[in-house]
Amino acid sequence: MPTPLSRRNFLLTGATAGSVLALSAAPAQAGRRPRGPFGRYGSPSDRLTPRTLYVHPRGAGDFTTVQAAVTAATGTGRTLVIAPGVYRETVSVDADRTGMTWLGASDDPRDVVIVFDNAAGTPKPDGSGTYGTSGSATTTLRPDGFTALRITFANDWLRTDLPGTSGTQAVALKVQGDRSAFLHCRFLGHQDTLYADTRSLDTFARQYFAHCYAEGDVDFVFGRATAVFEHCHFRTLVRPDLSAAPHGFVFAPSTAGANPRGYLVTRSRISSEAPDGHYKLARPWVPSSDTTARPMLTVRETHLAAGIDAVAPYADMRDAHPWQEQRFREYRNTGPGAAITVPENRPQLTRAEAAAHTGKTYLGDWRPRG
Numbered sequence: 001m002p003t004p005l006s007r008r009n010f011l012l013t014g015a016t017a018g019s020v021l022a023l024s025a026a027p028a029q030a031g032r033r034p035r036g037p038f039g040r041y042g043s044p045s046d047r048l049t050p051r052t053l054y055v056h057p058r059g060a061g062d063f064t065t066v067q068a069a070v071t072a073a074t075g076t077g078r079t080l081v082i083a084p085g086v087y088r089e090t091v092s093v094d095a096d097r098t099g100m101t102w103l104g105a106s107d108d109p110r111d112v113v114i115v116f117d118n119a120a121g122t123p124k125p126d127g128s129g130t131y132g133t134s135g136s137a138t139t140t141l142r143p144d145g146f147t148a149l150r151i152t153f154a155n156d157w158l159r160t161d162l163p164g165t166s167g168t169q170a171v172a173l174k175v176q177g178d179r180s181a182f183l184h185c186r187f188l189g190h191q192d193t194l195y196a197d198t199r200s201l202d203t204f205a206r207q208y209f210a211h212c213y214a215e216g217d218v219d220f221v222f223g224r225a226t227a228v229f230e231h232c233h234f235r236t237l238v239r240p241d242l243s244a245a246p247h248g249f250v251f252a253p254s255t256a257g258a259n260p261r262g263y264l265v266t267r268s269r270i271s272s273e274a275p276d277g278h279y280k281l282a283r284p285w286v287p288s289s290d291t292t293a294r295p296m297l298t299v300r301e302t303h304l305a306a307g308i309d310a311v312a313p314y315a316d317m318r319d320a321h322p323w324q325e326q327r328f329r330e331y332r333n334t335g336p337g338a339a340i341t342v343p344e345n346r347p348q349l350t351r352a353e354a355a356a357h358t359g360k361t362y363l364g365d366w367r368p369r370g
Contacts, residue, residue, distance in 0.1 A: 037056055037060050037061070037083045037084070037105065038054060038056075038061070038081050038083055038105040039105045039106060039107075040105075041054075041081040041103055041105050042081075043060075043061075044060075044061055044062055048079065048081070049079065051075075051077055051078050051079060052078075052079045052080075052081060053069045053072060053073055053078065053079070053080050053081070054069075054080075054081050054083070055068075055069045055080055055081065055082045055083060055087075056083040056085070057083065057085035057086070057087065058085075060083065061081075061083060065087060065089050066080065066082060066087050066089060066091045066102075066114055067089055067090070067091045067092070070091060070092075070093050070097065073097060073100065074097075075097075076096075076097070076098045076099045076100075077098075077099040077100070078097065078099075078100050078101075079100070079101045079102075079103065080100070080101070080102045080103070081103050081105050082102060082103065082104055082105060082112050082151065083105050083112070084104075084105065084106050084111035084112055085111075085112065085113070086113045086115060087112075087113065087114045087115070088115055088116060089114070089116060090116045090118065090137070090138055090139070090140075091114060091138070091139045091140070092139075092140045093139075093140065093141050093142055093143055093146070094142055094143070095142040095143050095144075095176075095177070095199065096143065097143045098143045098144050098145050098177075099143075099144075099145040099146075100143055100145070100146050100147075101146075101147045101148075101149075102146075102147070102148045102149070102151055103149050103150070104148075104149060104150035104151040106150060107150070108150070109150040109151055109152050109184055109185055109186050109213075110152060110186070112150065112151050112152060113151075113152040113154055114138060114139055114151065114152065114153055114154065115138060115152075115153075115154040115155065115156055115172075115188075116138040116155065116156075117155065117156050117157040117158075117161065117170070118131050118135070118136045118137075118138070118155070118157065118170065119131070119136050119155075119157040119161065119162065119165070119167055119168060119169060119170040120132050120133045120135075120136050120167035120168065120169040120170070121162050121165035121166065121167020121168065122136065122157070122161075122162065122167070130167055131167075132167075133169040133171060133192060133195075134171070134174060134195070136155070136157075136169060136170050136171050136192075137155075137171035137172070137173065137174040137195065138153060138154060138155045138171065138172050138173065139153050139172070139173045139174070140173075140174045140176075141173070141174070141175045141176065141177060141180065142176050142177055142199060143177045144177040144178045144179055144180075144205075145177065145178075145179045145180075146175070146177050146179075146180045146181070147180075147181045147182075147183070147368075148181070148182045148183070148185050149183045149184060149185070150183070150184045150185065151185050151186075152185070152186040152187075152188060153172045153173040153185065153186070153187050153188070153194075154172050154186075154187075154188035154189060155170040155171060155172040155188070155189040155190075155193065156188070156189075157170040157189075157190075158190070159190070159241060168190075168191050168218075169191050169192040170189055170190060170191060170192065170193075171189070171192050171193065171194075171195050172187050172188055172189040172193045172194060173187055173193075173194055173195065174195040174197060174223075175195070175196055175197065175207060175225070176197050176198055176199045176205060176225075177199070177205060177207075178203075178204070178205040178206050178207075179206055179366050179368070180205070180206075180207045180208070181207070181208045181209075181210075181368040181369070182207075182208070182209045182210070182212055183210050183211060183212075183369070184210075184211045184212065185209070185212045185213075186212065186213045186214070187212065187213070187214040187215070188214075188215055188216075189215070189216050189220065190216050190217050190218070190220070190237065191216060191217060191218040191219065191220065191248075192216070192218070192219055192220060192222060193214055193215065193216035193220040193221070194214050194216075194220060194221045194222070195222060195223045196209075196221065196222070196223040196225040196227040196263070197223035197224055197225055198223075198224055198225055201224075201256060201289065201290050202256075202258075204225075204226055204256075204259055204261075205225045205226065206225070206226045206227075206228075206362070206363050206364065206366055207225045207226070207227040207228070208227075208228050208230070208359070208363060208366075208368040209227065209228065209229045209230070209232055210230045210231055210232070210368075211230075211231050211232065212229070212232045212233075213232065213233045213234075213235070214232065214233075214234050214235070215234070215235040215236070215237055216236070216237060216248070217236060217237045217239055217247055217248035218248040218249060219248070219249050219251075219252035219283070219285065220234075220248070220249075220250065221234065221250060221251050221252070221263070222251065222252035222253065222254065222285060223253070223254060224253070224254045224255050224256055224259070224262075224290075224293065225263075226255075226259060226261040226262060226263075226362055226363075227262075227263050227264070228264045228266070228359045228362050228363060229263070229264065229265045229266070229268055230266050230267055230268065230359055231267055231268060232265070232268040232269075233268065233269050233270075233271065234250055234265075234268065234269070234270045234271075235270070235271050235272065235273065236248065236250060236270070236271075236272040236273065236274050236278075236279045236307050236308075237273050237274065238273045238274050239274065239278075245275075245277060245278040245279075245309065246278060246279055246280050246309065246315065247274050247278045247279055248279055248280070249279065249280045249281075249282060249283045249315065250270060250279065250280070250281055250282060250308075251263060251265075251281065251282035251283075251297050252282065252283055252284070252285040252295075252317065253282070253284065253285065253295040253296055253297050254284075254285040254286065254287055254290065254293050254295055255293060255294060255295050255296040255327070256290065256292075256293055256294075257292045257293055257294040259296070261296070261361075261362045262295065262296025262297055262298075262327060263296065263297045263298070264298050264300075264357060264358075264359065264362050265297070265298070265299045265300070265302055266299075266300050266301055266302065266358070266359065267300075267301050267302065268302045268303075269302060269303040269304075269305070269335075270302065270303070270304050270305055270307070270308060270337065271305045271307070272305050272306070272307020272308070273307075274307050275307070276306040276307060276336075277306070277307070277308070277309045277310070277311075278307060278309070279307045279308055279309065280308070280309055280312070280313055280314060280315045281299065281304070281308050281309075281313035281314060281337070282297050282313070282314055282323075282328060283314060283315045283316060283317045283323060284316070284317055284321055284323050284326040284328075285317055286317070286318065286320075286321040294325075294326055294327055295326045295327065295328075296326070296327035296328075297327070297328050297329075298328075298329045298330070298331070298349070298357045299329075299330050299331075299333060300330065300331035300332060300333065300349070300354065300357060301331065301332050301333065301334075302333050302334075302338075303333070303334050303335040303338075304333055304334070304335040304336070304337030304338040305335055305336065305337050306335075306336040306337055307337065308335075308336075308337025308338075309337070310336060310337050310338065310339040310340075310341055311341050311342055311345065312342070312345050313337070313345065313346065314328055314345065328347055329347050329348065329349045329353075329357070330346055330347065330348055330349070331348060331349040331353075331354045331357070332354075
């Protein structure tokens with residue numbers, strides 16, 4: 001199939017290089033960056049706390065890779081300060097590393113990039129099969145109480161890397177823990193970019209994303225977590241390999257039927273590189289491992305650009321689970337993609353119902369810093 005616009009060069013040549021990715025990224029934060037490789041966070045010789053580890057790609061810290069620092073950070077409440085650079089590696093954090101914090105040592109999340117290029121259909125080096133969707137993740141986070149600040153999580157695999165494969169899912173971040181917060185972070189990929197999930201079918205996990213940026217084409221925010229996205233920017237990408245709509249779907253929640261809270265998108269925006277009407281807002285994911293799932297998505301007070309199909313913004317993933325039977329709702333959205341032309345295709349919350357769909361109600365007794 002034709003080659004999509006490459007998004008790999010930016011990640012290979014440096015996080016501050018100009019490219020399509022850099023142009024489509026969330027705005028940098030105001031203010032000058034402090035001097036030194038670790039900015040405001042000091043250095044290994046001037047530690048924030050005895051439980052802080054420093055990561056620097058050229059050896060100015062305790063470790064040169066994020067995974068090496070994670071492996072050394074045993075126990076709870078550990079902090080990783082990650083210097084600007086492109087960290088081409090996969091990172092896996094076990095559930096026992098609770099209360100972990102990763103701090104990107106820059107005012108701009110584009111400067112600290114964790115990236116790899118596995119896909120679901122990529123063969124494993126040991127010949128034991130392919131990675132599958134979960135195994136494709138560049139970064140996998142299992143612990144509760146995780147926080148990340150100003151970091152880019154990316155998967156730069158391209159469909160042309162494995163021509164003809166059906167395993168085109170390529171996850172940038174899979175997060176499973178409860179009380180997981182991502183502030184001023186970016187999530188870059190194509191299909192299945194951000195996997196906001198839980199550790200098991202019967203475990204609920206609350207996750208909070210504030211002032212974040214996510215891009216992709218097919219189901220690029222998906223999973224069964226209770227996730228709040230506040231002041232975030234979602235961007236749909238061009239699909240040169242496709243001529244007809246839809247090019248893809250922004251959200252694909254798989255909320256457990258027993259979970260009263262799924263995905264909440266509030267005071268955010270969805271923009272698009274694709275032609276008008278070429279993207280669906282969402283489709284429900286009812287996985288074979290949980291056929292009782294009732295996907296839940298509420299999008300409120302969010303700007304939907306013309307790339308979203310306003311006439312039919314939702315689609316079925318499987319005929320046996322039509323989107324109309326799921327928990328999809330909207331409230332006071334704006335923009336051409338939010339126009340209500342066919343009311344039955346745009347289920348709306350009443351004002352009274354909207355009072356139950358806020359970050360506070362979704363997150364309960366947890367108050368993450370935003």
